[in-house]
Amino acid sequence: MDLAFSPDEQAFRAEVRTFLEAELPDDLRHKVRQRQELEREDYLRWQRILHARGWIAGSWPKEYGGCDWTPAQRHIFDEECHAADAPPLLPFGLQMVGPVIFTFGRPDQKEFFLPRLLSGEHWWCQGYSEPGSGSDLASLQTAAVRDGDDYIINGQKIWTSLAHHADWIFCLVRTRKEGKHQEGISFLLIDMKTPGITVRPLILMDQGHHVNEVFFENVRVPVANRIGEENRGWTYAKFLLGNERAGIAEVAWNKKLLQRLKEMAADTPASGDRLLDDAVFSRKVAETEVKLTALEYCNLRILAAMQEGSPPGGEASMLKLLGSEVTQAITELTVEALGYYAAPYELADRTPGSNWSPVGPEAAEGVMGQHLFMRAITIAGGSSEVQKNIIAKMVLGL
Amino acid sequence: MDFNLSEEQQLLKDSVDRFVLDDYDFEKRRKTSNSDDGFSRDNWKTFAELGWLAVGLPEEYGGFGGPVETMIVMEAIGRGLVTEPYLPTVVLGAGLVAEAGTDAQKEAILGAVAEGSCMLAFGYAEPTSRFNLADVSTTAEKKGDGYVLNGHKSVVYGAAAADKIIVSARTSGGVRDKDGISLFIIDNNCKGLTRRDYPTADGLRASEVEMENVEVGADALLGTEGAALPVIEKVVDQGIAALCAEAVGCMEMLKDETNEYLKTRKQFGVPIGKFQVLQHRMVDCFIELEQSRSMTYMVTLKLDEDEKERRKAASSAKAQIGKGGVFIGAQSVQMHGGMGMTDELKISHYYKRLMQIDTMFGNRDWHLKQFAALTQ
Numbered sequence: 001m002d003l004a005f006s007p008d009e010q011a012f013r014a015e016v017r018t019f020l021e022a023e024l025p026d027d028l029r030h031k032v033r034q035r036q037e038l039e040r041e042d043y044l045r046w047q048r049i050l051h052a053r054g055w056i057a058g059s060w061p062k063e064y065g066g067c068d069w070t071p072a073q074r075h076i077f078d079e080e081c082h083a084a085d086a087p088p089l090l091p092f093g094l095q096m097v098g099p100v101i102f103t104f105g106r107p108d109q110k111e112f113f114l115p116r117l118l119s120g121e122h123w124w125c126q127g128y129s130e131p132g133s134g135s136d137l138a139s140l141q142t143a144a145v146r147d148g149d150d151y152i153i154n155g156q157k158i159w160t161s162l163a164h165h166a167d168w169i170f171c172l173v174r175t176r177k178e179g180k181h182q183e184g185i186s187f188l189l190i191d192m193k194t195p196g197i198t199v200r201p202l203i204l205m206d207q208g209h210h211v212n213e214v215f216f217e218n219v220r221v222p223v224a225n226r227i228g229e230e231n232r233g234w235t236y237a238k239f240l241l242g243n244e245r246a247g248i249a250e251v252a253w254n255k256k257l258l259q260r261l262k263e264m265a266a267d268t269p270a271s272g273d274r275l276l277d278d279a280v281f282s283r284k285v286a287e288t289e290v291k292l293t294a295l296e297y298c299n300l301r302i303l304a305a306m307q308e309g310s311p312p313g314g315e316a317s318m319l320k321l322l323g324s325e326v327t328q329a330i331t332e333l334t335v336e337a338l339g340y341y342a343a344p345y346e347l348a349d350r351t352p353g354s355n356w357s358p359v360g361p362e363a364a365e366g367v368m369g370q371h372l373f374m375r376a377i378t379i380a381g382g383s384s385e386v387q388k389n390i391i392a393k394m395v396l397g398l
Numbered sequence: 399m400d401f402n403l404s405e406e407q408q409l410l411k412d413s414v415d416r417f418v419l420d421d422y423d424f425e426k427r428r429k430t431s432n433s434d435d436g437f438s439r440d441n442w443k444t445f446a447e448l449g450w451l452a453v454g455l456p457e458e459y460g461g462f463g464g465p466v467e468t469m470i471v472m473e474a475i476g477r478g479l480v481t482e483p484y485l486p487t488v489v490l491g492a493g494l495v496a497e498a499g500t501d502a503q504k505e506a507i508l509g510a511v512a513e514g515s516c517m518l519a520f521g522y523a524e525p526t527s528r529f530n531l532a533d534v535s536t537t538a539e540k541k542g543d544g545y546v547l548n549g550h551k552s553v554v555y556g557a558a559a560a561d562k563i564i565v566s567a568r569t570s571g572g573v574r575d576k577d578g579i580s581l582f583i584i585d586n587n588c589k590g591l592t593r594r595d596y597p598t599a600d601g602l603r604a605s606e607v608e609m610e611n612v613e614v615g616a617d618a619l620l621g622t623e624g625a626a627l628p629v630i631e632k633v634v635d636q637g638i639a640a641l642c643a644e645a646v647g648c649m650e651m652l653k654d655e656t657n658e659y660l661k662t663r664k665q666f667g668v669p670i671g672k673f674q675v676l677q678h679r680m681v682d683c684f685i686e687l688e689q690s691r692s693m694t695y696m697v698t699l700k701l702d703e704d705e706k707e708r709r710k711a712a713s714s715a716k717a718q719i720g721k722g723g724v725f726i727g728a729q730s731v732q733m734h735g736g737m738g739m740t741d742e743l744k745i746s747h748y749y750k751r752l753m754q755i756d757t758m759f760g761n762r763d764w765h766l767k768q769f770a771a772l773t774q
Contacts, residue, residue, distance in 0.1 A: 272574055
């Protein structure tokens with residue numbers, strides 16, 4: 001057993017850090033640090049910078065334009081990016097549909113989609129959940145009916161993150177109504193410009209436009225855009241969900257959030273003391289940091305196992321559970337740290353040049369909004385209740 | 399012992415409940431909350447006509463009822479997520495005047511509050527005070543017969559709409575001394591006062607209030623110079639009791655809505671309320687609500703006891719309500735799934751209000767600390 005990273009890995013960390021110092025634009029860094037909402041172009045700018053360096057897809061094989069990094073390298077890369085306040089890389093293309101395409105797609109699909117995905121030319125979104133199919137995803141009803149060389153799609157997806165930015169959507173659709181739910185689902189790639197698709201915003205409790213409803217009305221999709229075999233979509237969907245879990249604990253991001261919380265508590269006056277010196281508050285911060293440390297080492301053990309070639313099983317659900325709980329604990333404490341200054345909530349113009357400034361301390365910006373939005377992480381991507389069911393069944397055999 | 403309402407109290411309850419049910423549906427509330435003022439002056443007029451703005455005020459100035467009547471109104475305000483600034487005006491502002499005012503001040507203000515022509519706000523917090531009411535940096539220096547005020551009051555709910563703002567200011571002593579604090583009634587449009595108004599996360603309105611050489615006459619002093627802290631603490635405890643009642647109204651609405659959702663939302667072919675993990679979670683919500691309601695009755699009925707008993711009651715009730723409210727709020731969002739996250743459903747709005755209620759007048763940790771000190 002050895003906790004240390006190898007000399008090569010340490011050299012890699014230094015290389016990433018140097019790169020970030022030189023290439024991460026200050027305005028993006030500032031936006032992330034101030035918890036401001038990122039615009040489409042913000043994500044894309046950072047994606048193009050990483051793409052130019054060849055560091056856009058750490059986990060992908062080299063032959064498809066990836067870095068073929070080890071899990072440890074990916075972990076180091078994530079840590080350094082979050083520490084530097086780099087914008088996040090959205091998972092929908094890079095972590096979700098990309099690996100599905102290079103694993104199950106035809107050569108022409110790989111050739112067309114993968115380079116465009118990596119360069120940012122295609123922004124992908126995920127069409128999974130439906131109004132009647134949340135935790136029970138396999139019951140989805142969006143229908144794809146064969147008509148010559150096309151499918152005709154009718155139905156509705158919901159909670160589609162950033163669909164209003166997307167060029168393409170990968171969708172689970174029903175191609176057979178008989179038999180088991182899971183055995184009548186197909187996996188389609190759909191151009192968002194296809195006639196019959198309507199995107200409608202869903203505003204969340206932070207007043208932000210993060211998610212959408214996507215409606216399909218007689219949308220014609222070439223059969224050639226299907227991944228793999230008809231009615232085998234559930235298999236690919238499960239593969240994708242397994243892939244999604246690799247970085248699900250968001251350890252590096254949580255560390256960054258915790259560090260910001262401690263800085264804020266050190267700067268927050270509390271009637272003569274610093275808030276960080278308040279025994280009760282600092283105990284809660286410490287408890288959260290201990291929980292995060294336990295999560296970090298759970299995550300490292302799973303990473304090490306992956307490095308040795310064993311994919312994460314039901315244990316990955318534990319990472320999702322713990323990671324989302326830690327994030328919520330940190331954002332809750334950050335709101336608490338602000339005291340009365342958590343209340344002001346102005347949806348102001350925050351573009352550079354506007355003279356808006358947050359009410360209260362500068363660090364108050366975006367704190368409440370982030371906390372409110374983060375209530376979603378114990379619901380999205382399989383709720384905490386579903387994750388516990390998975391552990392009970394797959395790990396404990398109950 | 400009797401936890402029943404009298405006939406008059408029941409009539410008051412029926413009247414506020416009916417208003418919330420008939421005239422304050424959630425879409426109306428959303429419009430009101432998004433308007434420039436953040437509340438409706440027509441509603442305020444209705445409150446005056448129905449007598450609700452006189453609740454808890456002394457009878458000789460047109461008032462009626464006491465803490466129980468305030469509780470009845472505030473619980474309905476919680477259920478409807480009412481945005482009209484009732485707490486700042488009637489409970490805090492008029493409460494301070496009733497407690498400490500001269501006959502002339504009461505005469506000038508309380509009747510006007512009751513008839514709806516005067517709104518009030520109370521600035522007690524400052525950027526560095528956190529939850530300590532005795533931490534007052536704002537100064538009031540004697541000048542001739544009057545005073546000159548300088549300082550910054552934070553997150554003053556209802557300040558934009560208020561005709562008069564009551565502020566705490568230091569007339570002597572060090573920043574955190576319990577003695578030397580005084581209260582002043584200031585006209586909102588007076589020279590030297592600037593406000594930054596903003597909406598709050600829970601859909602209300604608050605302001606930063608800055609005073610730069612604000613000159614007031616001797617008649618602006620509310621109560622005895624330098625001896626305001628006991629008055630502030632007493633009225634804040636009344637505010638805490640009122641806030642607890644509001645929280646109970648919020649929690650009950652969430653409990654009912656979520657319970658209904660568990661019965662109707664189906665996944666895996668059954669209502670999700672058939673899953674034991676959600677049943678137990680719902681039971682936990684129910685129990686938190688019942689505890690919170692009991693603590694609200696307790697503090698409401700103890701507001702007139704001696705200072706120590708009253709403060710124990712207020713701190714223990716506030717600690718329970720803060721915990722229970724945030725728990726029920728967060729779990730209602732979780733059990734509603736994605737729908738609970740939306741702005742469209744009312745669930746998240748109640749959660750946001752319950753979060754602010756936890757913070758207002760000091761959060762759980764603050765009140766546990768107060769309670770520990772009082773019970774050692």
